[in-house]
Amino acid sequence: MNYARELEFAHRLATAADANAKHIRASGVSAETKADTSPVTIADRENERMVREAIENEFPADGILGEEGSSKTGSGRRRWIVDPIDGTRDYLRGNRFWCVLIALEEADDPVVAVAHFPMLDETYWAVRGSGSYLNQDRLRVSSIESINSCVFSPNGLHLVEARPYLPAVMEFMQRSWAVRCYGGPLDACLLAAGMVDIWFEPKLEVWDLAALKLIIEEAGGDFFALDGSRRIDRGTALACAPGISAHVLEAFGMIPALR
Numbered sequence: 001m002n003y004a005r006e007l008e009f010a011h012r013l014a015t016a017a018d019a020n021a022k023h024i025r026a027s028g029v030s031a032e033t034k035a036d037t038s039p040v041t042i043a044d045r046e047n048e049r050m051v052r053e054a055i056e057n058e059f060p061a062d063g064i065l066g067e068e069g070s071s072k073t074g075s076g077r078r079r080w081i082v083d084p085i086d087g088t089r090d091y092l093r094g095n096r097f098w099c100v101l102i103a104l105e106e107a108d109d110p111v112v113a114v115a116h117f118p119m120l121d122e123t124y125w126a127v128r129g130s131g132s133y134l135n136q137d138r139l140r141v142s143s144i145e146s147i148n149s150c151v152f153s154p155n156g157l158h159l160v161e162a163r164p165y166l167p168a169v170m171e172f173m174q175r176s177w178a179v180r181c182y183g184g185p186l187d188a189c190l191l192a193a194g195m196v197d198i199w200f201e202p203k204l205e206v207w208d209l210a211a212l213k214l215i216i217e218e219a220g221g222d223f224f225a226l227d228g229s230r231r232i233d234r235g236t237a238l239a240c241a242p243g244i245s246a247h248v249l250e251a252f253g254m255i256p257a258l259r
Contacts, residue, residue, distance in 0.1 A: 014116035047084030103210035113211035132218035150197035192219035
């Protein structure tokens with residue numbers, strides 16, 4: 001299926017959310033703490049409201065799921081999944097690695113993805129079956145076949161959810177050619193671009209993963225949850241270049257499962 005209209009729409013929404021977040025931050029922004037201890041700002045909420053209203057206007061039959069509470073059951077098999085600002089801590093501190101994540105899911109599978117990094121002037125995007133791109137350049141994961149040659153990006157090591165995996169993470173950190181951590185979304189996109197070879201996350205939500213999974217897979221990368229499945233609703237993520245998948249799965253004690 002051709003998703004040209006949906007892709008253009010997602011790009012347009014991400015750019016509008018970018019401008020809105022920058023405008024709000026220029027006037028000064030503070031954060032509240034949500035029940036899960038993560039921060040939320042008026043920019044998160046306003047971006048999600050703007051995106052939700054645009055979806056309801058242009059694709060009224062589609063479902064919606066957003067980090068800040070948007071939830072709508074559509075009349076068909078399609079659902080937009082939105083993280084209006086992924087990396088709110090970075091946004092608050094003025095770091096450059098926050099982004100806007102927008103994905104369209106059909107029959108429980110992401111089919112359109114946009115990860116827009118306003119402060120880097122970079123937009124990673126993908127359409128199922130049509131490849132993955134950074135701005136207009138086609139992406140491809142690395143051809144690395146050795147852990148000793150890989151760049152490893154582990155995230156969330158301070159979380160209690162990471163504890164069962166720390167021995168495997170430490171092993172990879174010590175065997176890897178380099179360890180680099182810029183934050184989950186950017187690390188995932190750098191994997192798709194062939195600049196990172198393993199990405200680890202012990203605690204994530206569906207809106208964190210919908211766009212990133214598609215961008216990685218369309219660049220030729222392998223994506224898993226830490227239970228061995230390839231689903232985005234398991235709360236974890238592990239992605240890598242295909243040449244080292246067997247090493248990664250063995251180290252984390254996983255057997256790949258059909259989705």
